Amino acid sequence: MTTLETRLRRDRGRKLLMPYLTGGVTPDWTDHLRAIADAGADAIEVGIPFSDPTLDGVTIQEASDAALARGASTDGVLADLSRNRIEVPVVVSTYANLALRRGADRFCRALAEAGVQGLIVPDLPLEEAGATSAAARAANVDLALLASPATPPLRLREIAERSRGFVYAVSLMGTTGERRQLAASAAALARRLRGVTDRPVFLGFGISTPAQAAVAARDADGVIVGAALMRRLLDGADPASTAGFVRSLRRALDGVPARTSADAGG
Amino acid sequence: MTTLETRLRRDRGRKLLMPYLTGGVTPDWTDHLRAIADAGADAIEVGIPFSDPTLDGVTIQEASDAALARGASTDGVLADLSRNRIEVPVVVSTYANLALRRGADRFCRALAEAGVQGLIVPDLPLEEAGATSAAARAANVDLALLASPATPPLRLREIAERSRGFVYAVSLMGTTGERRQLAASAAALARRLRGVTDRPVFLGFGISTPAQAAVAARDADGVIVGAALMRRLLDGADPASTAGFVRSLRRALDGVPARTSADAGG
Amino acid sequence: MEALALRDPSAAPVAGRFGRHGGRFVPEPLIAACEEVEAAFTEAWADAGFRSDLAWLLSRYAGRPTPLTPALRLSAELGVTVLLKREDLTHTGSHKINNVLGQALLARRMGKRRLIAETGAGMHGVATATAGALLGLPVTVFMGERDIERQAHNVFRMRLLGAQVVPVRSGSRTLKDATSEAMRHWVSATEDAYYCVGSVIGPHPYPWLVRELQAVIGQEARHQCAEQLSAGTPDQVVACVGGGSNAAGTFAGFVETPARLVGVEAAGGAGAALGEVGVLHGFQSLFLQDEQGQIREAHSVAAGLDYPGVGPEHAHLRDLGRAEYVTATDQEALAAAVRLARAEGIVPAIESAHALAWVVRAAGTTDLPTGSSVLVTLSGRGDKDIATLMAYLGDEEAR
């Protein structure tokens, strides 16, 4: 069992929280990283910005652009992470090209060397994930796979099986970004996933408020909150206020019983 | 023999001069008419302005437009002529549509009633002139036909034969308008025409100065001067000055021996 | 005897006449030039070599045959079977290319060294510029200043093709004046230059010659109708009429059939529908004019229909009652263009949209009863008219 798996266990007794942060988005991004870690995150997803974030909505596109404009790069973000080790596990997310460009093996080793424990590559679906998956395993990095509301049952099972660390349940058919309401598809997907795997199931995409996080957590083991946090950061929030937002999410999640009927699956 | 034929005889002992004037071009156009008549013209060509003067260059186009803008019309020009009978014969020139619009018969009768003795319709060539020719004859109006440098010998002979009053020799392949030099084609055409007819041959198109008129008259019986006169008129010349220009033409022509070797033909 | 020219399409009309219309009302300096063109075309048209050169260019270069497209959605909406003859798909985007390739070949055969042309919408100018480039003959195009403004797209195309575009500033500064100016220029250049007339207008032999060259539209359509319609021929055949070349070419294929022939003019340029007998630009026909005989200015949003007269053959067909001439307004034409774009994915030239506009108006009435079939010649594509159509759409949507 990897460290990530140890930390993100279903049975940790509370709903899990994974805030998302674009690496290099501001000069003080590692201050945010630390503040968020201290505010009750169970893991942090750190995005390595890519020029063409095809699965991201406007907010994270803007964050990526800002980071790239500041000169952010894979090497830079990893160096920052290396210098700013935090107690909470870090999961890097990025697009396939950045991983494949240097070769999956080298890329995964570089992650591990920077203390990164997990990896999300949204445009590497099951069929294309083979080599990266092997490389990650060799580097002791968990490659988490994504499932979506449109994923049919057999495929869902295979995704859950081959996913490492956790399973990323894309709550809706759409891009990242804040939404007024939690998608109706979220609960059903989380339930379906929990019915086929023991790995923790994280709902992500569109979870924008503590209230939505709480609703999402009824059916999932944890939530990922990205755009809502990044919007605050892009609007000028300092590390104390991003941490404040994360704390409010933490509180909302802590109000949800950690073991619910959701275990029965969907 | 019509009056026009009497007046425009080859053997009148001088080279003949037919200035051109657009009917209705200015409020005082009949003053110009009279002044020109008194300045030594043997006949005056009066244009009835047409909306689409396809054989005219810019000067006479401008004169036509000015006349039409002033409300000039066939009826108006003929009424003016009727009220301002002059001793010198008047030859009306216009485009076919104005003649055919009211019917060739009515049109020619109206000309005759206004005291007009001749008619030129540049877009009624031999083939199309039949009806108008008959109508003109019936009204005792001479329909003069045009010949051009491109007209072949047999056709030239037929044009000369069917032309009444005089033959209009178009001095060049082109539209009306001033030219720096008399066209090289002018003399040859005049000579060819004089070789096939006893009717007076008038060279027209592009004769712009007294000197050019004199050169033209070496081979022709007379000249028609239009654009050069109309340019002066459009530039604001009063009847005295248009008459002055006509007098200078008259003088130049009077310097040309009336019976030259041109009679030998070209 | 009157309709002879139509029955035997390859025979020149007697003395250049279509009934009482047509003729050769040109100043004497142009007579020889007209005769030269007549003789050359008569001979060329009887020469299988010339015809096969032309056929080669039409198919290999210009994209003939053009399809006959059933307008399925529009037909369903209107309750009549609408077939579109797709001249918009030819090279340069209108039927003008059919005529121009023939005339350019003729010019070369005659040993002429350059081409002159008048243009309204610019399609004939573009086509002439194209043929000139293809055959290596320099081209001068006369175009009214007003048309230069509203058909800027085509002015650019002509220049790109290497043609000289001469702005005409006289009169209404549209097609009528461009034609006058082209004739003026021709008088001074008959030796060197071939005058490539753009429609079935002008002195003999042009109305006949251009009709012959455009007859390919009707001939193809006739065969295509035989394949596509169970009745073999359409009940009605409709085309827009400026000078009338696309209509004449279309009608040529159907004049012997029972099909009703309908020419649609711009309401503001309806020589055939509203004109009276007159002479202009070398021919007798029907023209908009006042009681004195001054030619009236036409006014149409379609530069190619902005002409006060109509080709003599149309005047004759009207005299005979063999064809009917109706009008469509600017608004109707613009609306029909947008409608075709949205129903069939085809943006027609505003000229062509006049023909459609009449079909739209007449469908379901006794003029074009439900269940009948109608062939419409789409004389050209609307690329030149995009700005005009957008402005119209903006106005519509603002309402």
Place this chain on the structure above:
Amino acid sequence: MEALALRDPSAAPVAGRFGRHGGRFVPEPLIAACEEVEAAFTEAWADAGFRSDLAWLLSRYAGRPTPLTPALRLSAELGVTVLLKREDLTHTGSHKINNVLGQALLARRMGKRRLIAETGAGMHGVATATAGALLGLPVTVFMGERDIERQAHNVFRMRLLGAQVVPVRSGSRTLKDATSEAMRHWVSATEDAYYCVGSVIGPHPYPWLVRELQAVIGQEARHQCAEQLSAGTPDQVVACVGGGSNAAGTFAGFVETPARLVGVEAAGGAGAALGEVGVLHGFQSLFLQDEQGQIREAHSVAAGLDYPGVGPEHAHLRDLGRAEYVTATDQEALAAAVRLARAEGIVPAIESAHALAWVVRAAGTTDLPTGSSVLVTLSGRGDKDIATLMAYLGDEEAR
């Protein structure tokens, strides 16, 4: 085994691969949608009914077959036989219509209720808007803001056809970003909407599907060459490459012949010639990128070639050495466009002019020896580019 997809054009590439390229690098929410398209197309493509519906539209509506025109004057000037495959003569004015009619029929067969598309030069957008109008499917087109400015003509056309044009303001504001935005939109609309991809790019099955639909270019050209060339096949086959669909469609007809295949990219958007292996927009291929893997912005005067990557089949053909990829600069392309206009009376799209530019440069060198024959696909007409060409000409003449 590697080139299997090419040898048997109707078989889907194994696992969507062209050698090491291709694949389906999409986020999980799009997997089902891609599989649905793959299954539907596989089935449709094996269905004679679907194929005959498509063939009907291509001939009756879109003007196929397009001619193969010998460029006589240009050939004489260059000393090589240049044959032009005239996609500029299709309805809407580029090869994009071939692809779009097939995909729109597929969308209807799949029960989709609307179409989405990305566009660069606007030709694919216009084609999609056209097919949507024809089949009654609403269309949304994503287009970079920069392309909206420089291809305004096509933006107007799309709107006239009833399509919604969504400006894309991210990144380079060109084709790359429009494609990203279309994919983002598709994720949220897979149920309802069919994503009509405009080139041989995107996740499997698109590179294969679009190649299949464009293969009609090469198939026709192959037959036409057999008729027109004594050797039966040309020595070289040249096409411009943006994503690579007109080239892929052309090459498909000649990959089994000895003809040399040459793809010409814009010097500033030369994925195949200058790119490195990467993944974008759902497929692995060659992309312009920095050492870190950030995609570089392409820069070309031709909006349709302004793309940093190239379809996976081209990357594979390059790997195999079966095709070569070269570049032409903006200046060369503009000059070639004007040259073709003036020598042959054909104003090509600036995209297509890149292919010609290479022919002009290579003619008489060992790359394209004097006396050889070359087929050039003219992917589209230059109406959309008139303003750009005029500006270039103005600069040239000012010099």
